[in-house]
Amino acid sequence: MARGRTTADGGGTTARGTDIDVAVVGGGIAGLTAAHRLRAAGRSPVVLETADEVGGRMKARRVDGWIVEEGTETLAVRGYDATWRLIKETGLDREDGILKVNSLAGVWRGGRAHAGTGHWFGALTGSGLSLGGRSALAGLAASVIRQAGTYDTRDPAGSPLGTGTVAQLARGRHREVYDYVLQPAVATGWGWDARRAAAAPLVATMISTWGLLGWRTYRGGMDALAKKVAAPLDVRTGHTVEEVKETAAGVRLVCADGSVLTAREVVLAVPAPVARRIHPGAPAEEQPYLEASTYSPMIRVTCLVDRPLAPPQRRGTPSVYALLIPEVEDGRISGLTFEHAKAANRAPAGHGLVSILTAPDTTRELLGESDAHVLGSLLGSAEKYAPGLNAHLKQAFVHRFPHAAPDANGAALRLHRAFLGRPSRAVEYAGDWIYQRPSSEAAVQAGELAAQRLLSRG
Structure with missing residues (x-):
């Protein structure tokens, strides 16, 4: 170019x-x-x-063997038809340019990550939800599935949800549906305020992709x-x-x-x-x-560490690469991504790559601050989600997106x-x-x- x-x-x-x-x-x-x-x-x-x-917003930089992605991007095997057309037309698929993501998304609760958010594993284990929360989520999912044919990702307002917000979708249901599913899902992935953003685009996307099943990433970043x-x-x-x-x-x-x-x-x-x-x-x-x-703004802090860190989890459960942190659990950090768990080539062998995502209110507070101020505000809080982060940190990058997500x-x-x-x-x-x-x-x-x-x- x-x-x-x-x-x-x-x-x-x-x-x-x-x-x-x-x-x-x-x-x-x-x-x-x-x-x-x-x-x-x-x-x-x-x-x-x-x-x-x-x-x-889909940019990456190469730093001493790390692939430092400025945004967060995966693609699904379903619901991404236009993207896959482009991938095939450019030959990226024939060049082994696409990798399967073998780890899962998870939600933070009770001092640890619970794997399986948006995945069949989470449906079996509850992914941190109580029995009441699981039942309420199953009821919501069943009502959405019955009307699946009325959701169109290109016409979100035409769905039964109209312009109702994410918070309104959870109204009248078990509190955990909002606190541990809907609110962290939109705050972590899209930087949304669940009280303002419409639920229809989220639901239409989840229907089209079958939740978080069969996700992929780009080998080269x-x-x-x-x-x-x-x-x-x-x-x-x-x-x-x-x-x-x-x-x-x-x-x-x-x-x-x-x-x-x-x-x-x-x-x-x-x-x-x-x-x-x-x-x-x-x-x-x-x-x-x-x-x-x-648009919602977002801040992403990418940390190069000298070992592959992981969030605390119950032994024997699948590894988590995307950790959703509910507002009721933190309020300043909305999530972390363990990029080396998403794709091993994101960090040199024996090293790790961890990114911190700010909660919506924190983003607005820190967007105009210096990198040093942003790092000082977040690294200490992120330690409990990625134990050893500060001790093993080699370098950190702050990425700001004033226009991150519609x-x-x-x-x-x-x-x-x-x-x-x-x-x-x-x-x-x-x-x-x-x-x-x-x-x-x-x-x-x-x-x-x-x-x-x-x-x-x-």
């Missing part, structure tokens, strides 16, 4: 007087998918990415697919777009370095708040959804169908916020949709 120059031949044509056929603003997986589909259809997309590497998709594309890194504006001659792009480009069409593959800022002239019917599509609030879900039904225009959008579902699958689906909408314009 090059800074400011073309890296691949294009197959389309630009409109008279424009510099670029299709400018894709954002080199995350959504933008790369849109460019991939457009190029396959004979167009000449150019990806403009602010960072020095592609990947967006979470950015492996992004890099594979980007390889044949014209990607220009270090290129920040500050404003886009539709004109009679095409779409005008004003860049941070003072340069101005024109494009026949544009895909804004950036978070909705960023799209709203750089596209102030968005049509009036698009603006309400752009404004309603707010928070699927009720206002956005109510406007969702109208936004998807709008006419195709020269400026289209891509990102997981298009479907209000924080996952790489939603981002890939949105990239495909943006390409389809532009191609439909002729």
Whole structure:
């Protein structure tokens, strides 16, 4: 990938007087998918990415034998159809680029991790729930399964849950359903406040993936697919777009370095708040959804340790790689991931890689603080979940995401169908916020949709 120059031949044509056929603003997986589909259809997309590497929230760095993933990413064998299409088209599957995750997710309760959250093992053992909690969860699961055909990951508000929140889904049920299942699930994985975020995207996702069964990860790190998709594309890194504006001659792009480009069409593959800022002239019917599509921030602290640490567990139970920490148990830390338990190649032999995820209120408190302050606030608290963390810590990285996950609030879900039904225009959008579902699958689906909408314009 090059800074400011073309890296691949294009197959389309630009409109008279424009510099670029299709400018894709954002080199995350959504933008790369849109460019991939457009190029396959004979167009000449150019990806403009602010960072020095592609990947967006799916980025990883290599440090002395560790693969340090900035976000958290796994993919399911079910419910990730668009992602698997991309994997197969790029040949990543044939290159042994996908690994099976053999360890499980678990929840913290009573001083230890209970393996099996979202998995059949947890259904057998209870995964930390009392008999009353298990019965209530089984009842909720049965009611959801009976209506499974009415849930659509691309139309969350169309489900029986409508815009009801995660907290409302738990209302009237055993308290453990909220405290030890729903609240930690959305806080750890997506940074959501369960009192604000809608339950429908969570339930639709769990139905489509069959819970946490059959999950995989990328051998080369979470950015492996992004890099594979980007390889044949014209990607220009270090290129920040500050404003886009539709004109009679095409779409005008004003860049941070003072340069101005024109494009026949544009895909804004950036978070909705960023799209709203750089596209102030968005049509009036698009603006309400752009404004309603707010994001939850997240902080992830990745710790390189000199041995493979593990959370306290009952002897003989499966290892836990993703530890969900309920708000009632902590309040500052929402979870830990033991990356070496997810994929052995994440750390050198005999070493470990542990990440700490902050709870929503803690994220807001620490987002603007220094790395030293963040580490000082979290490392001590994380010790009980990963005994030996501080003694064996070699190096730590703080990753901040002001726009980590679309928070699927009720206002956005109510406007969702109208936004998807709008006419195709020269400026289209891509990102997981298009479907209000924080996952790489939603981002890939949105990239495909943006390409389809532009191609439909002729």
